[in-house]
Amino acid sequence: MSAETQSHSATILIIDDEPVALRAIVAELNGLGFETLIARDGADGLRKAERGSPDLILLDILMPGWDGYETCRRLKADPATRTTPVIFLTALSDTAEKLQGFEAGCVDYITKPFDHREVLARVSAHLQQRHLFARMAEQVEPPGEGQATPAGREHAHPRDADQPGLRLVYRAIDILRDEMADPPSLTALAHRVGTNQARLGREFQTHLGMSTFEYLREQRLVRAQELLATTDLQVQQIADAVGFNRAGDFATAFKLRFGVTPREYRRRHG
Known part of the structure; x- marks a missing residue:
């Protein structure tokens, strides 16, 4: 998925006490069609994350008030923002500082000075991953009678559950989960769900945006x-x-x- 494809609905929150230093990144994100929100400290960032529901957060560490680590911990403790991926953009480059960032809950850590193309590439990668997991939650976890969907809605069957291709995906997923330690070959898996390897691969790409192997991994x-x-x-x-x-x-x-x-x-x- 390209940045252009994601930009139609993606919002990026940038929490940095010196946002002017990120002017080039903000300009390029806006040029690609992303909506950007700016916060100058952790408290303001948490408020804007709760209200704006960004798809991803770029977070500095060295800030007045809450530092980036504390801000990230608070974002991950808040039910409204805990699933939003956080990428640290910081001048701190020691291994211990990076580990502290991952412990606080970030998904990535980029040190300054950085190439803005690297930032855009990592933003794109994490938005793609978030998009895939959202599709999995909506389509691959079929809620039972009266079970709430991830969005809180309740209905008896998932959307498009009667599609033959989606039924193949459900069957394959059941097998892969049950036999995760010693899964069948792709040919054997396809045979067991009543299709061939090429079609099963196409159905996984269509409904999940990933290959059978990527899903299993x-x-x-x-x-x-x-x-x-x-x-x-x-x-x-x-x-x-x-x-x-x-x-x-x-x-x-x-x-x-x-x-x-x-x-x-x-x-x-x-």
Whole structure:
């Protein structure tokens, strides 16, 4: 998904006590069609995040009043803003400071001075991810009778649930979740849900915007995140449980997805 495609509905909140320094980024975001909101400190940023419901937040760390870490923690503690991705833009570049940022809840950390093209690329990537997860929540988690949808609405069946292609996706997802540690090949999976590999791949792209493999990988990492926080299983045991043969491969994939290693995540959330 390109920045141009996302810009039709995306709003970016920038929290920085020196917004003039970000003038080039703001101008380019506006030029691409994004709506931008500006806040000069953490308290103002939290208010604007609650009222403006931005799709993504760019946050400085060194600010008067609440610093960026405290602002991010408050954003993540507020039900209205906790799911909004936060990217730190800061001159602080030490590893300990970066880890503190991820611990506070950011999804990315960019150090100054930065190339504005890098910022735009990362904004685009995180908006794309947010868009995909929203589609998954709406279409792939079919609510039962009387179960509320993520938006709080209640209805018996998901939209377009009678579409044959979407039914194939539901069946495949059930199998992948049940057999996550040792999933069938794509050919075998397609056969079990009553189609062929090419069509199943097209249906995943149509309804989720991702491949079957990308969906499985995401579910594995999310399940691993839960196990790290709620069990005493060793990292290798968790890797095995979610389908990674090597703990090193698992740790690399986990850090790419969540910004910290499995052990670091467990220390903070276990």
